Amino acid sequence: MDKERKISKNKYRFVEPGDNYEDYSSGRVLYGAPGATNFSVRLISEIFQRCAEYLNSKGNSGPFVIYDPLCGAGYSLAVLGLLHGSSIKSIFASDVDSILLEFANKNLSLVNASGLDKRIEELKVFVEKYTKQSHKDALESAYRLRAKIASHSSIDERAFHADILDETLLPSFLLGVDIVITDLPYGKLTSWGGMGDDATATRTLLDKLHDRLHGPAIAAISSHKQQRLEYDADTYHEIMAFTLEKRNIVLLEPTGPPPTPTPPPH
Ligand SMILES: C[S@@+](CC[C@H](N)C(=O)[O-])C[C@H]1O[C@@H](n2cnc3c(N)ncnc32)[C@H](O)[C@@H]1O
Incomplete structure (x- = not known):
């Protein structure tokens, strides 16, 4: 029924x-498919x-x-x-x-420190290579998210x-x-x-x-x-x-x- x-x-x-x-936008730190x-x-x-x-x-x-x-x-x-x-x-x-x-x-x-650290390294390379504002913004977001998840197991x-x-x-x-x-x-x-x-x-x-x-x-x-x-x-x-x-x-x-x-x- x-x-x-x-x-x-x-x-x-x-x-x-x-x-x-904005830190959670797709294609910024999180990957967009x-x-x-x-x-x-x-x-x-x-x-x-x-x-x-x-x-x-x-x-x-x-x-x-x-x-x-x-x-x-x-x-x-x-x-x-x-x-x-x-x-x-x-x-x-x-x-x-x-x-x-x-x-x-x-x-x-990316929900764990190891994954987010890897993503930060990846974004750092993009920032150096392409000098685009969007990559700089993404890196800033990644640092903020990294600080946020530091407290959880x-x-x-x-x-x-x-x-x-x-x-x-x-x-x-x-x-x-x-x-x-x-x-x-x-x-x-x-x-x-x-x-x-x-x-x-x-x-x-x-x-x-x-x-x-x-x-x-x-x-x-x-x-x-x-x-x-x-x-x-x-x-x-x-x-x-x-x-x-x-x-x-x-x-x-x-x-x-x-x-x-x-x-x-x-
Ligand atoms: C509306 S999307 C989900 C979006 C997702 N929750 C997100 O956070 O981005 C629906 C998903 O259902 C999947 N899907 C459709 N039929 C399915 C099935 N029979 N079994 C498993 N996944 C299926 C599609 O591949 C698609 O990725």
């Missing part, structure tokens, strides 16, 4: 409107903090294991690692696109290939994910690879994720307003739904036993 959802308009609760996120979408920094931060608040209220105070099964170039997860690293233990990322995964690996490396991070719609099981190291945080493919830049409709695809995705989420845990799914999101009310319980920056976001908590897998959409 599908649950009818009421999505309410909402305001940012954790993020201040005037906050400056051709054809990859970049999620709003403000919005991903807000979603993460709402998830953390809910898990805290349920006695799970973190640090959290987070996973994006549609990670693209890993931009959102890398931003979270840089912004909220002290609340994060592990970051896992997967995608069906091998080229984007190469960027995801590079971006995730090292984060275990891994990006791997997985088709979230096929019948293979997700790897066993994913057992015990606290927060799945993801943005559904939409439009020309990213799609479900031509497989099925949104509703069937998201149902398959949520079914596949279910046994990797050990309560209290959350799946935070962001979609465009035009997209339909379906889930089985016996397997997920809706914690909240809100609309920000033209995205619908729903926070779901797994309930009950793992569902019988939905056949992959055709």
Whole structure:
């Protein structure tokens, strides 16, 4: 049975409107991939903090294991690692696109000191070689981010290939994910690879994720307003739904036993 959802308009609760996120811009310190979408920094931060608040209220105070099964170039997860690293233990990322995964690996490396130090060395070479203001700005941003992450412990991070719609099981190291945080493919830049409709695809995705989420845990799914999101009310319980920056976001908590897998959409 599908649950009818009421999505309410909402305001940012954790993020201040005037906050400056230029250090996190794609292509500055974080690597930008051709054809990859970049999620709003403000919005991903807000979603993460709402998830953390809910898990805290349920006695799970973190640090959290987070996973994006549609990670693209890993931009959102890398931003979270840089912004909220002290609340994060592990970051896992997967995608069906091998080229984007190469960027995801590079971006995730930046959430730890060793990766950011390497990036600083790379940017120093660019500054010397090309004397461009953009490289100087990127280097300044990298130093600021390096100072910011100095206080958090090292984060275990891994990006791997997985088709979230096929019948293979997700790897066993994913057992015990606290927060799945993801943005559904939409439009020309990213799609479900031509497989099925949104509703069937998201149902398959949520079914596949279910046994990797050990309560209290959350799946935070962001979609465009035009997209339909379906889930089985016996397997997920809706914690909240809100609309920000033209995205619908729903926070779901797994309930009950793992569902019988939905056949992959055709
Ligand atoms: C909206 S983008 C995600 C953006 C990403 N969260 C970020 O931070 O940049 C959606 C991603 O879903 C991936 N995708 C589409 N179908 C997939 C599937 N069946 N399994 C895994 N990934 C898939 C696409 O390759 C694309 O990178």
